[in-house]
Amino acid sequence: MSERVTHEELMRYLDNEVGPEERSRIETSVETSTELRRELAVYRAMKDDLRTMQLHEGGDNGSIWYAVNRHLARPLGWVLFVVGALVWAAYGVYVYFTSPSFLWQKLATGAVGVGILVLLASVIWERYRVWLTDPYRDIQK
Amino acid sequence: MGPEVERELIRKCKAGDSRFYEPLVRAYEQPGLRLALGMLGNLEDAKDALQHSFIKTFETMARFDLSRPFGPWFFQILRNQCRDQLRSRKARFRLEALDERLELRPADPETGPVRIRERAKAREILWEALEKIGDEHREILILKELQGFRYGEIAAILEIPEGTVASRLYHARRALKEALEEIGAVYP
Numbered sequence: 037m038s039e040r041v042t043h044e045e046l047m048r049y050l051d052n053e054v055g056p057e058e059r060s061r062i063e064t065s066v067e068t069s070t071e072l073r074r075e076l077a078v079y080r081a082m083k084d085d086l087r088t089m090q091l092h093e094g095g096d097n098g099s100i101w102y103a104v105n106r107h108l109a110r111p112l113g114w115v116l117f118v119v120g121a122l123v124w125a126a127y128g129v130y131v132y133f134t135s136p137s138f139l140w141q142k143l144a145t146g147a148v149g150v151g152i153l154v155l156l157a158s159v160i161w162e163r164y165r166v167w168l169t170d171p172y173r174d175i176q177k
Numbered sequence: 178m179g180p181e182v183e184r185e186l187i188r189k190c191k192a193g194d195s196r197f198y199e200p201l202v203r204a205y206e207q208p209g210l211r212l213a214l215g216m217l218g219n220l221e222d223a224k225d226a227l228q229h230s231f232i233k234t235f236e237t238m239a240r241f242d243l244s245r246p247f248g249p250w251f252f253q254i255l256r257n258q259c260r261d262q263l264r265s266r267k268a269r270f271r272l273e274a275l276d277e278r279l280e281l282r283p284a285d286p287e288t289g290p291v292r293i294r295e296r297a298k299a300r301e302i303l304w305e306a307l308e309k310i311g312d313e314h315r316e317i318l319i320l321k322e323l324q325g326f327r328y329g330e331i332a333a334i335l336e337i338p339e340g341t342v343a344s345r346l347y348h349a350r351r352a353l354k355e356a357l358e359e360i361g362a363v364y365p
Contacts, residue, residue, distance in 0.1 A: 044343035051321065051346070053328050079350050082303070082357075086322035089300050100210075100224065101202045104231045108195040 041065045041072060050079055178204050183247055190238045202231055205248070208324060209255055215319035216259040216312070226262055230255040249333035256316060256334055263312055299362075306356035314349035321346060 041049075041062050048054045049062045066072045132142060178200065189197035206227065213223035213230075234254050241250060307315050320331045332339040 043347040044340075047343040047346045047350070048328070051328070051343075053343070078354060082350065082353060083322060085299055085303055086318065087325075089303070089323065099203055100206050100228055100231065101199050103228050104202055104235075105195065105199070107228075107232050108198070108235060 041069075046072070046076065046079075050076065050083065180246070184243055187238065187241060187243060187247060190235060191241065191243075195235065198231075198235055201247070205251055206231075209251070212252060212255060212319060212324055213259055215323050216256070216316055217262060218308070222262060226255065226258045230258045233258065246333075249330055252320075252334045253336065259316075260312065302357065302360055302362045303353075306353055306360055306362070309356040309359070310349065310352040313345075314352045317342075317345050317349050318353065 045054070045058070045062060049059060049066075054062065066076060132145065135142070183201070183204075186197045186201055190201070209227050209230065210223055213226045214220060217223050217226060230251070234251050237254075241247075307318070310318075317331065317335065320326050320334060326334070328339055328342040331342050335342075335345075337345070
């Protein structure tokens with residue numbers, strides 16, 4: 037490497053990040069130094085080949101926006117669902133206890149509700165246990 | 178997209194309205210995908226990183242300083258996401274996938290079949306060398322050569338002083354040259 041041109045200066049020159057004065061000074065040094073010329077030629081050739089490379093970006097698979105938007109909209113959907121479900125549940129409990137229906141009707145309705153909850157909980161629990169013991173759970177599909 | 182329009186869209190997004198995020202996503206998804214593909218080496222992981230980065234960007238939009246440009250901020254988030262994925266066992270730079278995705282630019286001035294084959298082979302060798310040099314060297318070369326960013330932009334994305342960019346590029350290029358020599362490639 038020439039004493040007058042540092043590696044960093046050579047990089048800035050190669051990448052067109054120098055002012056006119058610095059460019060002129062580096063060019064003078066390059067002209068008088070075979071070593072610098074060779075080094076510059078190697079980096080320039082690498083740069084050219086890297087720049088002419090183009091990566092295949094998967095063709096026209098549509099914008100990623102739809103996937104992003106689905107994710108961004110999800111929290112709002114959950115909030116609305118939970119709030120709505122809570123309101124209906126509260127109303128259901130109120131109707132259940134204040135309704136003049138027969139006791140057997142209330143018990144049957146309560147059994148259906150509790151049964152659905154028990155089934156749901158058991159499915160969730162089963163799926164969780166399978167997931168815990170799945171040896172392939174960390175393997176990406 | 179002009180900087181004023183971009184700033185206005187970000188202002189709306191900061192208020193939490195994701196409808197105004199769509200033009201930003203569409204404007205940055207192609208350069209973002211190029212960066213992620215260059216860093217991760219395969220399309221599936223690259224798209225995954227890109228999607229996560231856009232979501233993270235929107236979620237942290239409230240902290241974004243409107244006096245700063247959006248691009249470097251987003252690419253910084255994307256670069257960190259790619260690095261996280263590389264660190265995890267979920268993804269690693271996969272040369273095999275990348276090789277299949279090499280293609281020549283339609284406007285390639287060198288049209289002779291032998292020359293095109295030679296150039297394609299040279300690029301394959303380059304990618305093989307890029308895999309060897311490690312994530313830090315590869316990311317700065319991708320930012321400079323594939324994305325065409327200026328030193329100031331690279332400094333902002335990598336969160337390093339602008340004066341360090343030339344030095345980092347020198348070390349990356351030297352590492353690439355040595356990796357090419359190890360492969361047995363004579364360059365140029």
